[in-house]
Amino acid sequence: MIEFQQVEKHYGDFHVLKGIDLQIAQGEVVVVVGPSGSGKSTLLRCINRLEAITSGSLIVNEVDVTDKKADINKLRREIGMVFQHFNLYPHMKVIDNITLAPMKALGVPKPQAADTARMYLDKVGIDDKAGAFPSQLSGGQQQRVAIARALAMKPKIMLFDEPTSALDPEMVGEVLDVMKALVHEGMTMVVVTHEMGFAREVADRVVFMDKGQIVEISPPEEFFEQPREDRARLFLNRVLRH
Amino acid sequence: MLDISIFTDHFGIYMKGFGNTIWASVIALLGSFALGTIIAVFRISSVKPLRWVGTAYVEFIRNIPLLLVVFVFYLGLPSLGVTLSGFVCGTVGLMVYTASFVAEAIRAGIMSVPSGQTEAARASGLTYMQTMRHVVLPQAIKIVIPPLSNQFINLVKNSSILGVFAGFDLMYYGDQVASKTYATFDTYIFVAALYLVLTLPLSFAALQLERRLAKNG
Numbered sequence: 454m455i456e457f458q459q460v461e462k463h464y465g466d467f468h469v470l471k472g473i474d475l476q477i478a479q480g481e482v483v484v485v486v487g488p489s490g491s492g493k494s495t496l497l498r499c500i501n502r503l504e505a506i507t508s509g510s511l512i513v514n515e516v517d518v519t520d521k522k523a524d525i526n527k528l529r530r531e532i533g534m535v536f537q538h539f540n541l542y543p544h545m546k547v548i549d550n551i552t553l554a555p556m557k558a559l560g561v562p563k564p565q566a567a568d569t570a571r572m573y574l575d576k577v578g579i580d581d582k583a584g585a586f587p588s589q590l591s592g593g594q595q596q597r598v599a600i601a602r603a604l605a606m607k608p609k610i611m612l613f614d615e616p617t618s619a620l621d622p623e624m625v626g627e628v629l630d631v632m633k634a635l636v637h638e639g640m641t642m643v644v645v646t647h648e649m650g651f652a653r654e655v656a657d658r659v660v661f662m663d664k665g666q667i668v669e670i671s672p673p674e675e676f677f678e679q680p681r682e683d684r685a686r687l688f689l690n691r692v693l694r695h
Numbered sequence: 696m697l698d699i700s701i702f703t704d705h706f707g708i709y710m711k712g713f714g715n716t717i718w719a720s721v722i723a724l725l726g727s728f729a730l731g732t733i734i735a736v737f738r739i740s741s742v743k744p745l746r747w748v749g750t751a752y753v754e755f756i757r758n759i760p761l762l763l764v765v766f767v768f769y770l771g772l773p774s775l776g777v778t779l780s781g782f783v784c785g786t787v788g789l790m791v792y793t794a795s796f797v798a799e800a801i802r803a804g805i806m807s808v809p810s811g812q813t814e815a816a817r818a819s820g821l822t823y824m825q826t827m828r829h830v831v832l833p834q835a836i837k838i839v840i841p842p843l844s845n846q847f848i849n850l851v852k853n854s855s856i857l858g859v860f861a862g863f864d865l866m867y868y869g870d871q872v873a874s875k876t877y878a879t880f881d882t883y884i885f886v887a888a889l890y891l892v893l894t895l896p897l898s899f900a901a902l903q904l905e906r907r908l909a910k911n912g
Contacts, residue, residue, distance in 0.1 A: 542816075544834050
């Protein structure tokens with residue numbers, strides 16, 4: 454469903470992604486971990502072309518992302534994305550945050566979009582907040598709205614870019630629970646996170662990145678119990694100690 | 696002492712000019728807002744030719760005196776076979792001129808909207824224009840209101856340029872009254888008072904709007 458082949462990316466002189474090879478199948482949950490600055494978020498953002506790759510090939514949903522003629526808006530409608538800082542639209546109520554893209558990008562009529570929005574709000578456990586503005590919600594609630602917003606487009610793939618990193622610790626659980634529910638429904642997910650517990654529990658594979666490279670790809674039990682690479686071992690020692 | 700009869704005796708003339716000043720201001724205000732918004736969107740577009748057009752517009756127009764911009768319409772167009780009245784030339788010139796300042800104010804507002812907003816909207820499949828219209832511009836407008844209201848207050852005052860081109864505005868008729876009565880000082884005091892009647896409410900309305908928008912986070 455997602456296929457990176459020898460993907461390179463440069464920001465000027467900075468080589469962010471080096472020779473990335475990665476295949477993700479439908480229904481698979483891949484968790485990407487690694488030290489900050491290792492290129493995890495960039496890797497994720499290439500999938501829906503928020504970042505353009507410099508060379509190599511990247512096929513997503515059978516669309517060549519590097520193809521200038523590809524209908525990138527169509528591709529993006531099928532990929533939900535959740536951001537570290539939620540990025541809810543502060544000038545719109547929760548319900549309007551969720552209905553905007555279905556109405557404008559898919560042409561769904563308003564009543565139907567609102568019904569769908571309420572359904573997903575219910576699913577993420579905050580159906581009582583439809584009329585609130587994002588600033589009136591806690592961080593955990595905002596992130597759950599952001600997940601509902603992404604799901605309302607009925608995406609085939611969900612991308613999560615450090616979805617719990619900006620949350621107070623007591624709110625991390627509620628967001629992870631929503632994500633776990635998605636995993637159990639068979640959603641294809643790529644998750645960049647520092648939540649090792651989440652990776653261990655739900656990932657099909659863990660991708661460990663360092664300095665722009667994929668250092669190791671392993672099933673979680675293998676990655677956490679006996680990582681193959683020294684760099685992965687070092688990283689795990691540092692993050693799991695506390 | 697101020698001679699009130701200057702005003703009462705020429706009330707009709709004052710009001711005619713006042714009415715035309717309002718007209719010119721309203722037309723130029725709406726026009727410069729629309730044009731300025733388009734120029735601002737051009738200016739930050741990722742499409743190079745659009746960006747170039749936007750930048751060229753702002754840098755040329757903003758750095759030419761208003762008087763000369765109106766001259767282009769008043770004296771330049773007739774050489775192409777188009778002759779427009781002083782009122783139209785003044786109003787269009789004012790609109791074109793003010794649009795360059797409006798564009799800069801709006802651009803600054805757009806730039807101040809966090810990039811995560813654009814990313815979220817684009818990632819959900821909205822087009823660039825939809826993202827602008829539904830996500831970025833509504834947020835930018837709040838930030839833009841104070842600088843924009845300054846521009847609109849300037850616009851009302853700058854509409855006095857019409858007087859130079861026989862545009863039948865407040866300044867034009869003020870000049871007429873002054874040359875007829877020789878009571879120059881008194882005449883222009885009343886002209887100034889009538890400009891204040893327009894600009895003070897505008898200032899006040901901007902302040903109110905700013906406060907109201909600030910309240911809904």
